Amino acid sequence: MIEVRWHGRGGQGVVTSSELLARAALLEGKYVQHFPEFGPERRGAPVRAFTRISNEPIEIHTGIYTPDIVVVIDPTLLTRIDMILEGIKKGGTIVINAKRVPDKLASAAKDLDLNLYYVDAYTIAINIFKRPFYNTPMLGACVKATGLVKLDSVIKVTESKFKAEIAEKNIIAIKKAYEEVKRYE
Amino acid sequence: MFVQLKLLLWFRRESEMGKIIGLNGDEAVAYAVKQTNVDVIAAYPITPQTIIVERLSEYVHNGELEAAFVPVESEHSALSATVGAALTGARVFTATASQGLALMYEILWIASSLRLPIVMALGNRAFSAPINIHCSHDDAMAARDAGWIEFFSENVQEAYDLTLIAFKSAESCLLPAIVNLDAFILTHSLEGVEVLDDNDVKRFLPDKRPIYPYPIDVEKPTTYGPLALYDYYIEMKRQQAEAVKEAYGKIVNIMREYSEVSGRKYSPVKAYFMDDAEVAIVVLGSAAGTIRTVVRDLRSKGEKVGVLSLTLYRPFPEKELMNAVKNVKVLAVMDRAYSYGAPGAPLFSDIAATLYNVEEKPMLFNVVYGLGGRDLTADHVKFVFNIAKEYLRKGIVEKKEIWIGVRK
């Protein structure tokens, strides 16, 4: 079973990313769980969402405390290193939205033997949406970095989630980030 | 363990013809309700049940469901409107949670006393104060004496399946039925749900009307809910008590029938590694799956632990429970609700009462957990098993009531 934790801010669509990943895995015949973290819903406040993917039925219904994968959708959260790394498994994977990897995060990731991936989802989002919608490009980056599901599956569920015009733009963003995401060495 | 897992995988393979879709608990309930071809929905939205009401109103608006959707001004009115609709012989549905259930309270008893086959989904949420939107079983427990059938779902698939089972049970027993699903843990979690084909639903739940055998007819005036004082009230209550008792066997058969239709096995209690368990947990709702994962883990280390979860809570599965725990030495009863000043929280009291006259019975202790959405983790479950093992070793229950996951 793979557990994913998503970090973003209220209103950025972090919950949608987690949901689309779960739906893509479901499409591939896997067992899934997706759940947002609920509290007072405030635009701009840090929020989290969670995804579980498994080849066997998922019986556990607890929060996720030791994720295999952490995706940080919002670049302004990158200073919150403790929050990003909390509980992550040794040898796990982090995917961040950044032009360049902050030094502190890079060294912390190295200490934990993590695989660190980064993509400039900000520029991708601004070019495609003219607005900072990072969630779908970060999903594309996550899929490339982790190989959790096929890109094709993500595109299919994105098509059924949104109206045609919106889906098209999101798919472009997903593909762009999928191509551009890089491993930090 | 492998046998159980294989069984689950077998069901999965067998059902590959069935449609598996991603739904959260609320959506799964709404989807099932749509498939029942319900006639009247009267509901007032409240977190965490809101999505049920939203989806159903969308289905009606889009023409996917031909039903009267009554947007009422309160939960008291929601259940009152549902009572009126059920009296006409219609198939009816409502949903609520927490404070909404509290506001419905007087009508709960009227619905059951009039023997109306109303189905209600309850997104189990803690009662105020302090205000909280997360999971406790307070609302389910507040309804436990009101004469309703009560089911508890453990995952999103069960929320879907039990909604269909609830309609058939309510209509066969002429009693209202509640489907409980844990706030957020199930209402807002997306899981893969295998839905039945519309025609299979129709075969399981025939589309006949009227559902209520004495429907309102303006040509034939009838008195419903007459005045009955000390000359007749207790006879009416005795009749109602018997109806709820009799419902048990009918529900068992309906669950069996549903298992055949769906390929997913349903029964009032789910026993997991109970045959040779020395210590065991009994629980309701979404915690069951978490506990099963811990049981698997501990079993692999040779520990004789088990878990029993109740899918049917009212009428209470007394015989099955007695049978399931007959070899258990220490039983931890986990309650996600509390009963202030009572000798035990609700489930504990039920189980203690069930076992009192049994000669060979386990020692019991009560574990209060998860109130207001506090997560029940695998470590909490291990902690409970450790206490049970300690009591087994010492041969005595040192503390009858333990709260877990609470800061000191």
Added chain:
Amino acid sequence: MSKKLLGWKEIPFAGIIPNTPTSLEYKTGTWRAFKPVHNKEKCIKCLLCWIHCPEPAIIRHDDDSIEIDYDYCKGCGICSNVCPVKAIVMVPEGE
């Protein structure tokens, strides 16, 4: 009442009473302390008593003459009160 009361297995399902109105079985006329007596000679057939009787225990005939239904009249005296010509008077029961 001397009627045999039914047991819980005999009473109708959920206490539903299908053959309404069963209230006719209750002869409320036995509750009276005062009894209305109607004087046909004085009556002007205005029907105020018929309108006001809460029971209703004033029987209206085709020609608008009235008769008191003593099986159900509780003796409240409203008819006597509203009668503009004092054609209904209340007398103690048994006299």
